[in-house]
Amino acid sequence: MKHDDIWRAIDSLAAENGLSASGLARRAGLDPTAFNPSKRIGPDGRARWPSTESIAKILSATQVGIEGFAALVSGQAALPSAPRGPRPGVGRRVPLIGFAQAGGEGFFDDGGFPVGGAWDEISLPEIPDPHAYALEISGDSMEPVFRDGDMVIVSPSSPIRRGDRVVARTRLGEVMAKELKRQSAKRIELRSLNPVHPDYSFEIEDVQWIHRILWASQ
The missing domain is CATH 2.10.109.10 (Umud Fragment, subunit A)
Structure with a gap:
C-alpha cells in the first residue's frame, strides 16, 4: 500500500460523494484543510500519511466500509453504493x-x-x-x-x-x-x-x- 494510493482513494471517495477533498473533510468533522495537497508532503519532502482516525471519520460520514475503501486504494471502479451523478446518456x-x-x-x-x-x-x-x-x-x-x-x-x-x-x-x-x-x-x-x-x-x-x-x- 503506497502513500499516493491512500490519498487517491480519499480523493476518489470525495468525488463519489459529489465533494471536493476539503468538502469531505468538513462533512467528517475534520479541519477543511486536512486533505489539501499541501498537507500530503512535509516541508522536508517526506510523505505525510492521513491518520487512521481521519480515515475512520470519512468512512463513517460516507457510510463506506473498510472493504470499499480498500477497493478504492487498489484503483478499482467506483463504489456501487456511492452516488454517481447524472444517469448514463444524460447531458x-x-x-x-x-x-x-x-x-x-x-x-x-x-x-x-x-x-x-x-x-x-x-x-x-x-x-x-x-x-x-x-x-x-x-x-x-x-x-x-x-x-x-x-x-x-x-x-x-x-x-x-x-x-x-x-x-x-x-x-x-x-x-x-x-x-x-x-x-x-x-x-x-x-x-x-x-x-x-x-x-x-x-x-x-x-x-x-x-x-x-x-x-x-x-
Whole structure:
C-alpha cells in the first residue's frame, strides 16, 4: 500500500460523494484543510500519511466500509453504493477554458478545482467526477494522441497512475498536457509523446496540481 494510493482513494471517495477533498473533510468533522495537497508532503519532502482516525471519520460520514475503501486504494471502479451523478446518456455541462487561461489566476482553487464565473461551458455525456472540466489543447507536444485544438476532459478527483495522460500546472503558472512517467515523494516526471519535445522533471513542491485526462475529442 503506497502513500499516493491512500490519498487517491480519499480523493476518489470525495468525488463519489459529489465533494471536493476539503468538502469531505468538513462533512467528517475534520479541519477543511486536512486533505489539501499541501498537507500530503512535509516541508522536508517526506510523505505525510492521513491518520487512521481521519480515515475512520470519512468512512463513517460516507457510510463506506473498510472493504470499499480498500477497493478504492487498489484503483478499482467506483463504489456501487456511492452516488454517481447524472444517469448514463444524460447531458451535463462542464467548464471549458484554453491552456493560456488555465495558467492565469482565478480559475482554480488551492486544490486545483475549477472556480469562478469566467469559464465557458460545453455539454457532454455523463462524467462521474462532479469537478471535471474541459481544456482546449495548445501545441503539438502530445501528437499524435492530442493535437492542437483538441478538447480534453480532465478529472481532478480521479486516481492517477504511471502511464496516464495528465494535465499539470506548475507553481509558475505553466500548464501542460503530458504522460505521467514517474512520481515519487520528491519528484514528478512527465513525458511528451511527440519526440521533438523534451520530457520534464519537477520537484514535487514546484507542481501546483496534476489531474488525469479522461476523454479527448478527435
